Amino acid sequence: DRVLVRNLTAGTTLFDQSYYLNPVADTNGPIAPGQARQRSASFRLPDGPAGAGNIEVALFLDSGNRVFEFREGADAEANNTTNLTRSSTVALYPDLAVSNVGAPGTGLPGQPLEVSWTVANNGAAPTPAAWTDQVFLVDDANPGAAQLLGSFNFGETLATGQSSNVTRTVTLPFFTVGTRRVAVRANSGPAFYEPDLANNFVQSASTLTLSPRLELTLNRT
The missing domain is CATH 2.60.40.10 (Immunoglobulins)
Known part of the structure; x- marks a missing residue:
């Protein structure tokens, strides 16, 4: 799974990291039909103007296309991507x-x-x-x-x-x-x-x- 954070206002990439899920590991395990797996990632916005503006967080499941997906009558890959955008303002700092x-x-x-x-x-x-x-x-x-x-x-x-x-x-x-x-x-x-x-x-x-x-x-x- 790939997590991509971009500052749309500045046109810069702030974070781009992939997280591997091993289906045979005890800590992960396979995901059975109808099941879900909670995953998380943490990231700190940079200080100053670099971290201010419209911030987009995008998530790409199975970004390496390693899992064959099929759903009859639909594109099984269509729901592998989602994103949200939030506004960030410059914080107060010492000088x-x-x-x-x-x-x-x-x-x-x-x-x-x-x-x-x-x-x-x-x-x-x-x-x-x-x-x-x-x-x-x-x-x-x-x-x-x-x-x-x-x-x-x-x-x-x-x-x-x-x-x-x-x-x-x-x-x-x-x-x-x-x-x-x-x-x-x-x-x-x-x-x-x-x-x-x-x-x-x-x-x-x-x-x-x-x-x-x-x-x-x-x-x-």
Whole structure:
């Protein structure tokens, strides 16, 4: 038996799975004339617009045409297909936003650095699960090569409109000198769906200067 779920509004297939019924297995067994067999399948609509619209669920019995069917005076295969359509609307979701990323103006490679930021829930629903925030070191000249400094788990729930001020300590990498910025990405997994991830990653407004570490060299005279 084949179960097919489609979003007719978007023109996409959301689920397509076949379920085998073994007539000789004890858990299934043959279906005698006049009998019926209850079967079920579960499926979760995707979050966001992908799961919204007119959703069609279609069922195809004996989709592989393995069973010979005959009914006198009628098409025995005509009742092997059925479908239903239901309307689905977009649910309410949280929307985490990072702001106020801050750090000291100077640091030494290999030494600890205290980083602070604010994470707010600007969405229409509370956060449903714990999530992870990540702290990065970013070079303005090469922003795509951000260095991960640490990942931090948060188990608290943020209600709609609620925010939390966060301070964590990271260790600056060795052999990195020059001017950098600190950046934070909220819900880095992501652990749950958000309609807009653009406001999850924010850099500090001020820069961080990493000075070379002092090295002592002993010369024999």
